Amino acid sequence: MPEYPMSPLAGQMMDQPLLISSIIAFAARHYGDSEIVSRRVEGDIHRYTYRDCERRARKLADALEHLGIRMGDRVATLAWNGYRHMELYYGVSGSGAVLHTINPRLHPEQIAYIVNHAEDQILFFDLTFLPAIEIMARSCKTVKRYVALCGREHMPRETSIPALLCYEELVEGGSEDYAWPEFDERSAASLCYTSGTTGNPKGALYSHRSTVLHAYASAMPNALNVSAADVVLPVVPMFHVNAWGLPYSVPLSGAKMVYPGAALDGKSLYELFEQEGVSFSAGVPTVWLGLINYVLENDLRFSTFRRTVIGGSSCPPAMMDTLIDRLRVQVVHAWGMTEMSPLGTACTLMGKHLQQPPEAQRAVLRKQGHAIYGVDMKIVDDDGAELPWDGATSGHLLVKGPWVVSGYFRGEGGEVLQDGWFPTGDVATIDPDGYLAITDRSKDVIKSGGEWIGSIDLENVAMAHPAVLQAACIAVPHPKWAERPLLVVVRRPGMELRREDLLAFFEGKVAKWWIPDDVVFADSLPVGGTGKIQKNKLREAYQQHRLPSA
Numbered sequence: 188m189p190e191y192p193m194s195p196l197a198g199q200m201m202d203q204p205l206l207i208s209s210i211i212a213f214a215a216r217h218y219g220d221s222e223i224v225s226r227r228v229e230g231d232i233h234r235y236t237y238r239d240c241e242r243r244a245r246k247l248a249d250a251l252e253h254l255g256i257r258m259g260d261r262v263a264t265l266a267w268n269g270y271r272h273m274e275l276y277y278g279v280s281g282s283g284a285v286l287h288t289i290n291p292r293l294h295p296e297q298i299a300y301i302v303n304h305a306e307d308q309i310l311f312f313d314l315t316f317l318p319a320i321e322i323m324a325r326s327c328k329t330v331k332r333y334v335a336l337c338g339r340e341h342m343p344r345e346t347s348i349p350a351l352l353c354y355e356e357l358v359e360g361g362s363e364d365y366a367w368p369e370f371d372e373r374s375a376a377s378l379c380y381t382s383g384t385t386g387n388p389k390g391a392l393y394s395h396r397s398t399v400l401h402a403y404a405s406a407m408p409n410a411l412n413v414s415a416a417d418v419v420l421p422v423v424p425m426f427h428v429n430a431w432g433l434p435y436s437v438p439l440s441g442a443k444m445v446y447p448g449a450a451l452d453g454k455s456l457y458e459l460f461e462q463e464g465v466s467f468s469a470g471v472p473t474v475w476l477g478l479i480n481y482v483l484e485n486d487l488r489f490s491t492f493r494r495t496v497i498g499g500s501s502c503p504p505a506m507m508d509t510l511i512d513r514l515r516v517q518v519v520h521a522w523g524m525t526e527m528s529p530l531g532t533a534c535t536l537m538g539k540h541l542q543q544p545p546e547a548q549r550a551v552l553r554k555q556g557h558a559i560y561g562v563d564m565k566i567v568d569d570d571g572a573e574l575p576w577d578g579a580t581s582g583h584l585l586v587k588g589p590w591v592v593s594g595y596f597r598g599e600g601g602e603v604l605q606d607g608w609f610p611t612g613d614v615a616t617i618d619p620d621g622y623l624a625i626t627d628r629s630k631d632v633i634k635s636g637g638e639w640i641g642s643i644d645l646e647n648v649a650m651a652h653p654a655v656l657q658a659a660c661i662a663v664p665h666p667k668w669a670e671r672p673l674l675v676v677v678r679r680p681g682m683e684l685r686r687e688d689l690l691a692f693f694e695g696k697v698a699k700w701w702i703p704d705d706v707v708f709a710d711s712l713p714v715g716g717t718g719k720i721q722k723n724k725l726r727e728a729y730q731q732h733r734l735p736s737a
């Protein structure tokens with residue numbers, strides 16, 4: 188930690204550490220009757236309040252202490268979005284231990300690597316994952332106890348996991364007299380690993396201070412704009428960068444929380460939205476695709492759902508237009524990453540934009556947005572020189588701030604900062620008003636004849652075609668231009684689409700030399716554990732593809 192000069196005159200304010208436990212304690216005291224509603228793995232709907240959650244989280248913290256968990260020990264979860272998972276968020280971190288949320292969609296070998304690398308002591312899991320746990324337990328060397336997130340009546344009768352604990356019995360055994368401890372706010376609070384598309388996943392170790400500051404900032408009007416009047420349903424998983432901080436920002440705002448559990452199909456989500464009066468949600472584009480299709484195919488509308496934040500990957504303009512124009516849902520385009528806790532920008536309009544015509548406003552909203560307070564950013568060229576904010580010049584995006592990592596857990600990857608800035612791996616432009624637009628990932632950018640072509644721009648054009656369900660653009664080798672764009676497309680069910688017709692659709696929408704050289708049609712696109720299309724797998728699959736122009 189850097190040392191700063193001490194002023195000869197100190198401020199005379201109370202000194203209270205910014206701890207995660209303070210969030211749930213505040214919610215319990217000041218919004219105690221606000222609901223937390225969960226669709227459980229068991230199939231039913233569970234309801235209780237912030238007051239109940241805080242009480243059970245304290246009992247859990249006491250139980251963990253009796254199991255030998257000490258400050259800094261890692262406690263893992265393999266679980267869906269639900270009230271028990273939320274209790275772990277606060278019971279583990281609030282006690283001084285470190286919550287390690289694991290993405291169950293990762294490959295089993297990656298999960299075992301992550302568990303061993305983190306040296307997890309206890310692993311809590313939803314019953315959905317029991318078969319996987321029974322296999323992985325043989326490889327998880329540091330885990331001493333496993334806990335099933337259920338009551339005694341749902342505990343498995345036969346399992347290869349020795350001395351498997353029951354979560355409800357564990358909580359009931361804890362004391363309600365447990366008091367949240369106070370300690371240094373810079374202590375580690377939670378651990379999230381990157382998705383590891385290249386090499387082993389790396390851990391981002393968040394502190395209590397960074398998490399509370401992120402929750403404060405993300406709830407602000409120019410960010411996620413969460414208030415006590417909202418009903419919030421995070422579709423983004425709690426194992427994906429802590430559900431983008433919503434399990435923290437929602438309680439501190441006093442809003443009702445709704446958790447969908449494992450049922451993330453369009454029908455289940457729509458029914459829960461309507462049943463609970465959901466007003467705000469958050470998720471990646473692939474999830475919204477399923478929900479939108481279900482609503483439109485069944486000629487339905489949302490009665491209370493008015494706002495969603497979309498991140499994880501770029502929101503296709505066609506999806507944004509459908510949500511805004513047909514379903515009357517405001518879209519907040521956002522950008523961030525695991526290494527940023529994750530929020531970096533959110534796209535809302537400034538006062539100067541309100542007098543502009545709708546299409547001009549929409550052009551702003553399609554960008555990833557403005558930095559929220561706490562985050563600074565810049566774009567640089569290959570030599571590290573800062574580039575202008577003119578909305579046209581693309582460069583490598585660097586960020587800094589109190590919830591941005593300074594390095595990876597256990598020093599993996601060595602020194603990562605560049606003169607105090609974190610290199611995001613994104614290629615972007617920034618306009619004169621400070622709005623960020625991601626044009627590509629550094630590893631995904633297409634260099635044709637030495638010039639950059641933005642694959643995201645080409646994907647957005649393709650997604651606007653009515654017969655296209657999904658699209659991904661990758662670089663493939665070319666004898667003259669080094670690389671040229673290849674478009675991989677999934678057609679909408681029951682619709683015809685020819686290569687020639689789709690390429691013609693690009694005319695007038697992008698520069699002629701940007702138009703893809705070829706189109707291939709696929710039944711599906713490979714999707715990773717966080718819902719992002721895995722372009723590395725597409726590049727492997729089509730590295731020998733011969734372009735017509737070649």
